[in-house]
Structure formats: C-alpha cells, structure tokens
Amino acid sequence: MKGVILCPNPDKDRDFAVTRQAKALLEGEGFPVSVCPELVDGAMPEPPDGLSFRDFPEALRDASLVVSLGGDGTIMHTARRMLGHEIPLLGVNLGTVGFLAGLERWELDRLADVARGDYVLSPRLMLHVQVLREGEPVFETTALNDVCLHSVVRMISMTARCDGRKILDFSGDGVVIASPTGSTAYSLAAGGPLVAPTADNLIMTPICAHALSARSLVFTADRVLTVTLGRTRGGAVISADGGLFEAQSGDTLRVEKSKFRTMIAHVGDKAFYDIVYQKLGE
Numbered sequence: 001m002k003g004v005i006l007c008p009n010p011d012k013d014r015d016f017a018v019t020r021q022a023k024a025l026l027e028g029e030g031f032p033v034s035v036c037p038e039l040v041d042g043a044m045p046e047p048p049d050g051l052s053f054r055d056f057p058e059a060l061r062d063a064s065l066v067v068s069l070g071g072d073g074t075i076m077h078t079a080r081r082m083l084g085h086e087i088p089l090l091g092v093n094l095g096t097v098g099f100l101a102g103l104e105r106w107e108l109d110r111l112a113d114v115a116r117g118d119y120v121l122s123p124r125l126m127l128h129v130q131v132l133r134e135g136e137p138v139f140e141t142t143a144l145n146d147v148c149l150h151s152v153v154r155m156i157s158m159t160a161r162c163d164g165r166k167i168l169d170f171s172g173d174g175v176v177i178a179s180p181t182g183s184t185a186y187s188l189a190a191g192g193p194l195v196a197p198t199a200d201n202l203i204m205t206p207i208c209a210h211a212l213s214a215r216s217l218v219f220t221a222d223r224v225l226t227v228t229l230g231r232t233r234g235g236a237v238i239s240a241d242g243g244l245f246e247a248q249s250g251d252t253l254r255v256e257k258s259k260f261r262t263m264i265a266h267v268g269d270k271a272f273y274d275i276v277y278q279k280l281g282e
Contacts (some may be wrong), residue, residue: 002031002064004115005056008047009070009282010037012094018069020051022092022108029112032199034059036069038077055098060085065115065265071095072145072185076241079126079144090114090265102267110267115151119265122198124181125221126258129240142258143241145182149227149253150174150207154234155179160204161226162219172209174236175227177202177255180231181262184276192216196272197264202255221257228252 004026008019016037023033023096036056037045060066062081064070068078068091074241075091082089092108093101102119103110110118129147131139149158151173158175160168178187182202183195192205193216202225219225229236236247249267270278 003034003059004064005034005036005059005063005066007056007066007070007074007081008035008037009068009074010040011098012070012074016048018092018094018105018108022067022069022111023051024182025108026110029115031112031115032062034063038074041212052087056081058125060121062089063087065090067092067111069094072098072100073242075100076144080142080241082262083142083260084209086261086263087118088263088265090119090267099275099279100181100264102265114265114267119267122264122266124197124262124264125179126260126262127177127179127202127240128256128258129238130254131238131245131247131251133248138251139238139245141240141243142260143182144179144262145153145178145241146178146187147238147240147253147255148174148176148186148207149229149236149238150246151232152235152237154232155210156234156236157230158231159228159230161228162223164224164226167217168204168206168211168214170204170206170209170211170214172214174207174210176205176207177206177225177227177253179203181264184280187216193218194273194276202257203243224254224256225250226254 034054091101127143157171180195180199187205200221206214238245
C-alpha cells in the first residue's frame with residue numbers, strides 16, 4: 001500500500017491538530033503517512049511532540065496521494081512543490097473560500113475513502129511565467145492560479161501582445177493572466193469570466209483600465225501572451241500565485257502554458273458551478 005503525504009500550513013493548522021487527526025484516521029486504515037509541512041521562512045518548522053516530519057521530495061517517491069491542509073494558497077504552494085509528479089492532490093479547506101479544496105475540515109472522515117481511490121482526477125493547466133529585461137529572463141516560475149502585473153502607487157501603462165501581435169495598449173492598475181483554475185480568483189474580481197477549471201485556456205483581464213476597448217480576453221492555451229510595462233513613476237510588481245517580483249519600466253511579462261499539470265482530486269458529485277455559487281453566494 002502506497003503512502004499518503006500530509007502537507008499542513010502551520011499558520012492554518014495551529015498545533016497541527018487537524019494533521020494529527022488526519023494522520024490517526026489514515027494510519028488506522030492501514031495507510032503509511034508522511035507529514036511534510038510548508039516551510040516557514042524557508043526552513044522546516046520544529047516538529048511538536050508526537051509528530052515527526054519528512055523531506056517532501058523523498059516522501060513523494062512512494063506516495064499515491066498528497067493532502068494539503070490549509071487554504072487555496074496552501075494548495076497552490078503544494079502544487080508547485082509537486083512539479084513533475086502527477087500524483088493526485090487533495091485539498092482540505094482550513095481557510096475561508098477554498099475553491100480548490102475537495103473536502104472541508106468537518107469531512108475528514110472521508111479521507112480514507114479518498115486514499116482508497118474514491119475520487120475523480122481533475123487535470124489543471126499551469127502557467128509558465130517569465131519576466132524579460134532587455135530580452136533576457138530575470139525571473140521564472142510556475143503558477144497554478146494566475147500571474148498579475150499591477151501598480152504600487154500610480155497608474156501604469158502596458159502593451160499586451162498575443163504571439164507577438166499587439167492586442168491591447170492601455171493604462172490602468174494592472175493586468176491579470178489566469179489559468180482556468182484561477183478564473184475564480186483575482187481575474188473574476190477584476191471582471192473576468194468564469195471558465196471551467198479543466199478547460200485549456202489562458203484568460204487576460206485588465207484591472208481598472210482607462211480604455212473602453214480594454215476587456216477580458218480568452219485565448220487557446222497554445223498562445224504566448226506578453227505584457228510590456230511602459231514608463232512607471234510609482235513602481236510595479238509582478239505576483240505569481242502570491243510570490244512577488246519587483247518590475248521595472250520596459251520589463252516584459254511572458255506567460256504560456258506550462259509543461260506541468262496539477263492533478264486535483266475531485267470528491268463528491270458537485271459540479272463546478274454548484275461550488276462557485278455555494279462559495280460566492282448567488
């Protein structure tokens with residue numbers, strides 16, 4: 001029997017209470033369990049009494065399921081840690097909205113059934129993100145949800161292109177490029193569309209644009225999207241699933257479909273739009 005990895009967020013799971021409960025439940029059903037918490041300031045936190053922590057890459061070698069215990073941010077962080085390993089990822093929501101989570105904290109008793117294979121795999125497109133400065137990459141990462149170029153203080157000017165062809169030239173607070181999974185996050189708040197999470201698309205949504213022509217656009221996933229930052233006096237940052245990079249005038253944000261995928265374990269029979277209306281309200 002292959003093992004289960006529990007990846008708790010120490011800020012969400014205080015004293016690892018939920019982790020202990022999940023570990024006891026799974027081990028009671030005969031599953032080997034490894035606990036690999038999120039790093040705190042780049043380092044492994046000290047294990048509390050009664051728990052031991054394991055190196056995540058090592059634990060992945062013999063795992064059949066990864067369980068993220070936290071909010072959507074924890075799930076996104078765990079997904080990046082799993083790059084290159086298409087192992088099912090189940091989120092247990094210990095946060096607020098929890099769009100990506102398959103279970104809520106009061107549904108922990110279903111964990112053993114999921115570990116036995118009672119789930120449906122939901123493959124999710126990821127984004128390959130680069131920042132180019134004078135044509136050379138100065139930042140690179142992979143994101144599950146979205147990447148955003150946004151102003152710090154003042155409005156910024158941007159030029160957006162698809163496969164090298166200019167499509168938008170506008171000023172505003174920024175722009176979001178989202179995966180279908182991320183269409184329910186910042187992109188939605190900025191006026192973007194809801195896109196089924198298993199779709200194969202890229203979504204570009206301007207933020208507070210000062211142009212009537214600047215509207216949200218949906219592209220097929222084989223396109224390469226770029227946004228070049230014009231002169232800025234107030235500063236701008238690029239955020240990819242929460243990770244920050246300070247941008248400079250003339251920098252180009254380049255986004256395309258990643259070669260990696262996240263395999264979300266979908267539990268239950270609720271459709272995507274049922275979950276959206278439950279989480280956001282009608």
